[in-house]
Amino acid sequence: MDQDELKRNVAIAAIDYVETGTIIGVGTGSTANYFVDELAKIKTKIDGTVASSITTANRLKGHGIRVLDLNVVDEISVYVDGADESNRFLHLIKGGGGALTREKIIASASNKFVCIADDSKLVDILGNFPLPVEVIPMARSYVARELVKLGGQPVYREGYKTDNGNIILDVRNLQIMQPVELEQKINNIVGVVTNGLFAARPADVLLLGTQNGIKILT
Numbered sequence: 001m002d003q004d005e006l007k008r009n010v011a012i013a014a015i016d017y018v019e020t021g022t023i024i025g026v027g028t029g030s031t032a033n034y035f036v037d038e039l040a041k042i043k044t045k046i047d048g049t050v051a052s053s054i055t056t057a058n059r060l061k062g063h064g065i066r067v068l069d070l071n072v073v074d075e076i077s078v079y080v081d082g083a084d085e086s087n088r089f090l091h092l093i094k095g096g097g098g099a100l101t102r103e104k105i106i107a108s109a110s111n112k113f114v115c116i117a118d119d120s121k122l123v124d125i126l127g128n129f130p131l132p133v134e135v136i137p138m139a140r141s142y143v144a145r146e147l148v149k150l151g152g153q154p155v156y157r158e159g160y161k162t163d164n165g166n167i168i169l170d171v172r173n174l175q176i177m178q179p180v181e182l183e184q185k186i187n188n189i190v191g192v193v194t195n196g197l198f199a200a201r202p203a204d205v206l207l208l209g210t211q212n213g214i215k216i217l218t
Contacts, residue, residue, distance in 0.1 A: 004030075006118035006209030007082075011035040013207050013214045017114045019077045020045045023068065025106040026060060027081020028053040028099035031116050035080050036060055050076060052106050053099040054163050070109060079110035083117050083203070084129045084196070090115065090203040090217060091179040095132030095196030098162050104194055108201050115203035119210045127174035130155070131186075132196040134166050139191025146189045147171050150182070166193055 001009075011034035018024055018039065026036060026049050036056065039049070040063035048066035050073055051057035057067045081103055085093040092115060094100055107113045131152070135143045144154040152171035160168060176182055179199035186195040206217040 001211060003118050003120070007031040007116075008034045010116040010118070010207045010209040010214060011038050014080045014114055014116050015039070015042065017078050017080065017112065017205070018042065018046065021047055022077035023047055023073050023075065024049045025076045025079030025081075025110045026051050026056055027079065027103055027106075028056045029082045029097045031082035031118075032056065032080065033059060035116060036063065036065075039063075040065060050106055052081065052102040053097070056099075070106065076106065076110040078112045078114055079107050080114045080116060081107070083115050083121055083198075085123050085126050086115060086117060086121055086203070086206055087123060087126055087179070088217065090206050091126060092198040092203060093126050093129050093131055093196050094198055095134075095168070096129070098132070098157075098160060098168055100132050100196045101134050101162065101164055101194050104198065104201070107198065112205070113201070113203045114205045114207065116207045117209070119208045119215065122208060126176040126179055126197075130170035130172045131174055131176070132157075133169045133171060133186060134162055134164070134193040134195070135169055136191045136193065137167050140167055140169070143189055143191045144169055147186070150185060164193065
């Protein structure tokens with residue numbers, strides 16, 4: 001199986017976590033797109049969705065799936081999204097697609113976070129994938145200097161704006177031994193909106209697509 005087939009398989013497996021008559025949080029990216037396509041097959045069983053990006057909202061609407069604003073939702077039963085990296089503690093790096101802030105908000109607001117990925121995303125130490133940091137534009141240079149002090153090499157994501165109107169610095173050359181601590185340190189830099197470490201609120205379940213089927217980590 002190629003990588004796309006592995007992603008499609010974990011998207012199918014994630015449907016088992018969808019509860020009838022509830023609101024579903026939906027992530028952003030290629031693996032999440034497969035989940036949206038699978039969710040469309042059972043759209044009459046759910047009350048609606050909350051999307052982590054404009055792109056995802058448009059894909060959901062294209063399937064005729066109801067999309068709600070988080071502010072009018074009392075409860076999200078499950079949030080399903082992909083990851084750029086995961087360790088065995090289900091700490092994640094997310095945000096390669098630029099939707100990290102909204103993804104983190106929905107993950108925090110959900111009862112359960114199910115991460116779906118192919119097995120290439122499972123690593124021993126996070127950081128080989130550049131860590132995205134969403135930054136208020138006027139603070140870009142200041143935040144970059146502070147990230148250098150933490151041992152990273154921040155690179156401005158040229159020509160990109162988040163759905164929130166901010167910019168992203170992708171931080172390279174990190175070996176993240178203490179994800180929760182680093183997540184908090186970066187978030188405490190003035191001008192940072194949030195960063196792509198999902199460690200303080202990790203995934204509850206990681207579904208990995210492998211050549212031998214779905215591997216479940218909890």
